[in-house]
Amino acid sequence: RADTRRLGMMAAAVAILILLVSYRSLRLLLIGGLPLLSAVTAGIVAVDLVFGAIHGLVLAFGVTVIGVAIDYPIHLFSHLNAGEPVRRSLANIWPTIRLGAITTAMGYLAMSGTDFPGLMQFATFAIAGLLAAAACTRWGLSGLLPELYTPRYGTPIADYYARFAPPKRIWGRLMIAAALAALGFLVSRDDVPWEDDIAALSPIPESLMARDRHLHAQLGVPDTNHVVLIRAIDAQAALQASETLAVGLRRLVADGAIGSIDLAARYLPSARTQRARRDSLPEPARLRRDLEHALAGTPFKKDAFAPFEKAVAAARTLPPLLPGDLQGTTLGLRLRTSLLPVDDGWVALITLAGVKNPQALKAFLSEHQHPDLHYLDLKRDTRSLMADFREHAAIRVLWGVLAIALVLGIGLRSARRTLLVLLPGLVAVIIDVAFLRMLGERLSLFHLVSLLLVVGISIDYGLFFSRGDPDPGMRGRTFHGLVVCVLSTVSVFGILATSRLPVLNAIGSSVAVGVALSFLAAMLLARPGPSPVPADCR
Structure with a gap:
């Protein structure tokens, strides 16, 4: 939060300074x-x-x-x-x-x-x-x-642009060649370009996450990515099913396939188990005889364990504890994370720590297959969900680009003009992605949405650079506005790119580099036409 606030204030201050200097x-x-x-x-x-x-x-x-x-x-x-x-x-x-x-x-x-x-x-x-x-x-x-x-304000930048006649054809071809080289670089890479690890998208800085991993290792806290989920009609049925399954899981612990298990029944056994344990308590007379036999020849007084006898006698008449009886207690808080009510029943969770032999675990669970029993590898399953989410988002981004091209074509009424306006964004995105990959970045959902923003901004640049204004002064003012736009955008997102938070870093780096490339590509590749929009569409 402090990092976000600091960067936000810096970005706002820089944007204000640019506007004040530009327009006075x-x-x-x-x-x-x-x-x-x-x-x-x-x-x-x-x-x-x-x-x-x-x-x-x-x-x-x-x-x-x-x-x-x-x-x-x-x-x-x-x-x-x-x-x-x-x-x-x-x-x-x-x-x-x-x-x-x-x-x-x-x-x-x-x-x-x-x-x-x-x-x-x-x-x-x-x-x-x-x-x-x-x-x-x-x-x-x-x-x-x-x-x-x-x-x-004056427009010295605009005046310079009015006299500036760069060899656009040569530099434009070099820009396209750079994009083709970047595309070849991306195609030639055989590593996975996508980041599907949700931990990598966490707003927590990497330094704090590394410290957390170090503390977990020092304290011996086990990995808990593996969970068995059991659904049942009520809490007692869920507890009983987890107790039954735990018998076999403890054998896997003894064999070394699993480090340890944890389940709700460890803190609150089912009512059936509680009654069985209660019924196994000895009657008062038998307990008294056993104690007298055990105390014979010892310095203990005969009534030394009288409180214990009374406690056992009282326990023989106690009803089983139910989940509701533990509300507001420390055990109740622990129970809430492993025994959960759902819409159509209850769910009991068995946490498996230190899984060393996944094959043995899967073989055991396959022998106990049941519609209400589910095994979750949280890290694997989360990666799968993130991959599905990212693929869905990527498809939507592609549809978005197609929608942009369609609307642009309708507005410009020229396939050639439409292509020339879209080309700078395409070139910028390709080089931007290649640059990020060269830095070792993997693309996440935030990169995808940021690249869509780059495409939108590049279209604005392409449209304004394509304006066929006959007045050199008007062309200079257009260039002045575009320079102020790109300076403010690149500065703000460049500041965000310095953040230690992965999300802000991804957004900032993608947009800052992409917008700078979009401006350069639009300036070199755009071809002024008679009007960016037909007169009757104004």
Whole structure:
């Protein structure tokens, strides 16, 4: 939490500094925050209306992702021109902003059809937030500025770009060659590129996890990844079934196949077992005779064990303890983790620690197959679930990219223009993934969603670089806005990439590198056309 707060404050400070230096206006800084505020508000409201509540991780991740909504007012501020009404400046760039927002929203819309609530909430949050930010920029910001607003800032970057004529054909080919080389590198690798270990996605820093493993080893705490689950109609049936199975499992412990077992019946035997043990207690007369025989010739007084005799006599009449009798006690807390009520009955868990011979364990369990008995290898099964989750998310991301391409094609009405706008994002993602793999990173769900964000941002860059503005000053202002956008985005996500938390590191590194590459690729590969959006679509 402290790391997140520190990085968040640093990222906000850097973004504010970039905006102040770029526009030299506290007024524009405050106004520019309104689309972002509206995006967060709309996202929270939309998720709450659809799902009834919003998950904390969705909120944190969503705010991070839709933070790029600050690009919309940046484009407006950079295109403000002395002597030109604000509404006209906004009208000139609105078709490009609108198409970029819609295409990005369509990419996230493909993820909303998943069966995973977290992804559905995130997609809903992102769609509502992006559209709200675009709407706030279009219909809200122009009313907060004077009709003829004269910028207080110069555009030396824009002036430089107006005179800058890089050999795009040569550098563009080199960019594509780099992407092809990166693709060859990815294809040639024979290791698994995906991270399906949920522990690697934990927000706990690796240093603390290493310390935890060290303490477990020093204290002799066994590994508890293996669990046998028994379902039954009631608690007593579950306890009895676990006691029966435990007899054979203890033989495996004696043979060295398992280190130890732990089960609820260890702390609370079934009522049947308790009654059997109670009935095995000797009658008072017999117990007295046995004690007298045992005490003969010893210095103990005859009545030394009188309290013990009374306790045994009282125990012979006690009813069995039930799970409810242990509520509010230390044993009750322990019992709650191994004897659980479910909708249609009860579940008893048997924890197997130190499994040294999995084959012997599987052979034993196969001999005791029953519809209500299940063996879980938590680490293996969690990896399998994560793999399914990741594959499902990857498919949704691909559908999102296809949706983006479809909407972009409809908006541009040109297959060639659509390809040229999409190409920078494709090039950036390929090189970005290759760079991460060269660093030894494995791709997780957070990388996938981050790469979808990179695609959305790259489309904005491609659309603006493709604007066929005849006025060199307009082209310079467009370049100025894009430079401010890429500086703010790369700086913010670059700061997140320094985090010790795997999630923030994955998001930050993926987006920072990908956005920088997207800007470079869009600048080199985009080909200005007559208009990024047909006039009748404005």
